[in-house]
Amino acid sequence: xxxxxxxxxxxxxxxxxxxxxxxxxxxxxxxxxxxxxxxxxxxxxxxxxxxxxxxxxxxxxxxxxxxxxxxxxxxxxxxxx
Amino acid sequence: xxxxxxxxxxxxxxxxxxxxxxxxxxxxxxxxxxxxxxxxxxxxxxxxxxxxxxxxxxxxxxxxxxxxxxxxxxxxxxxxxxxxxxxxxxxxxxxxxxxxxxxxxxxxxxxxxxxxxxxxxxxxxxxxxxxxxxxxxxxxxxxxxxxxxxxxxxxxxxxxxxxxxxxxxxxxxxxxxxxxxxxxxxxxxxxxxxxxxxxxxxxxxxxxxxxxxxxxxxxxxxxxxxxxxxxxx
Numbered sequence: 677x678x679x680x681x682x683x684x685x686x687x688x689x690x691x692x693x694x695x696x697x698x699x700x701x702x703x704x705x706x707x708x709x710x711x712x713x714x715x716x717x718x719x720x721x722x723x724x725x726x727x728x729x730x731x732x733x734x735x736x737x738x739x740x741x742x743x744x745x746x747x748x749x750x751x752x753x754x755x756x757x
Numbered sequence: 758x759x760x761x762x763x764x765x766x767x768x769x770x771x772x773x774x775x776x777x778x779x780x781x782x783x784x785x786x787x788x789x790x791x792x793x794x795x796x797x798x799x800x801x802x803x804x805x806x807x808x809x810x811x812x813x814x815x816x817x818x819x820x821x822x823x824x825x826x827x828x829x830x831x832x833x834x835x836x837x838x839x840x841x842x843x844x845x846x847x848x849x850x851x852x853x854x855x856x857x858x859x860x861x862x863x864x865x866x867x868x869x870x871x872x873x874x875x876x877x878x879x880x881x882x883x884x885x886x887x888x889x890x891x892x893x894x895x896x897x898x899x900x901x902x903x904x905x906x907x908x909x910x911x912x913x914x915x916x917x918x919x920x921x922x923x924x925x926x927x928x929x930x931x932x933x934x935x936x937x938x939x940x941x942x943x944x945x946x947x948x949x950x951x952x953x954x955x956x957x958x959x960x961x962x963x964x965x966x967x968x969x970x971x972x973x974x975x976x977x978x979x980x981x982x983x984x985x986x987x988x989x990x
Contacts, residue, residue: 685860689905690942692865716814742822745815745851747858748905 677724678756679735683744684715718743719756731755758988760786760801763829763845765820770806770843770963777965778803781981782989791823800988801838802829804845806898806963816859816901817847826852838882838988839957843899846949846959855950855959856914857906863942867900872940872962874948875925878918881955882987886979892929893976895962897940902961904943904950914950922949922960 685691691713698712720738722731735753744751760778762771771788778786787797791809796802810819820826826848833839833854841849849855862868874895876887887893906914914920924939924946925931931946932938939946941961949960964977 690860690863690903692861692863696865742818743814745818745858747850747856747907748860 677722677726677731679720679722679731680754680756681718681720681735681739681743682715682752682754683718683739683749684713684751686748686750689748728755728757758782758784758800758985759798760784760803761789761796761799762786762803762805763789763791763825764805765791765807765809765823765848767809767811768805768807768844770965773963774803774805774842774965777968777977777981780968781978782985789825791820791825793825794828796825796828796832799832799837801840801984802832804829804839804841804848805965806843806845809844809848812901815851817844817849817851820844820848821851830854833952833957836954836956838984840883840984841957841959842963842965843902843961846961847901849957849959854957855952856910857904857950859901859961860903860905861901862899862903862940864936864940867898868902868940869898870940871895872897872948873925873927874922874960874962875929875931877920877923878951880918881921881951881958882984883951883958883980884921884983885987886983890929892925892927893964893979894927894967894974895964895977896966897962899941899961902941902943904947904961906944911944914947915945917953919951919953919955920945920947920949921951921958922947922962924948
């Protein structure tokens, strides 16, 4: 079983990487795009005997402790079976 | 002044820091390994610059969870003095020993250049060697130095006089929106901050790299002199 933690910069926090990507896309001809934001995806194998809920709360605990910096980032957790 | 310098895998400025401490305090600092689980008796712990754990995940995120950080936290909570420079500042924010976070430079560029810092507080052990408003030169070399914090945190830092250093022009002018004066885009041009008790200090530039007259300038000496005066008295 896997949990996937998606980490994104909070809204309002400047994302220069997203900006640079948006600029590059525009140069490539993808015009008319709005804001581009970049985040991180972390997939973690968790013990198979965990229930969905247990896996989700494990993912949340790991995100809070290490994977996301809550000063600047938000996260979501998905459980993949 | 007994100082200890913490080494993480990827730390690379420990020798510069050791040289500065040696030169100004006359004592040899001890080197500590990030996996140590006890600190010797110390007056000051320094987290030096570098790229601990290759900056994986976020700069300083891994280092903040190294075993020695439990000891550093206990040392700080007992009133100990902790200085974090560059990656050390990033580690201190990740460990929540200092508020805020250091994001990618607004320009997206790694900046290796000199900058000028304006002293905003001259009552902490780290800043008492200067007068308020003094400007000094310091080298900087970082990719993630863009200081960010929530508005209420910034208000508190400003209101409590905990902004230690701000990026400035040589004449002391500060302009947070001018990339020439605020090279990494930090909020309110903040380059260094202090903890509530004034005993933890983090800053991105490297005062330890300008302490030896043989290298052309001694702009960084007041930081170390102030520490020695505070901690030896």
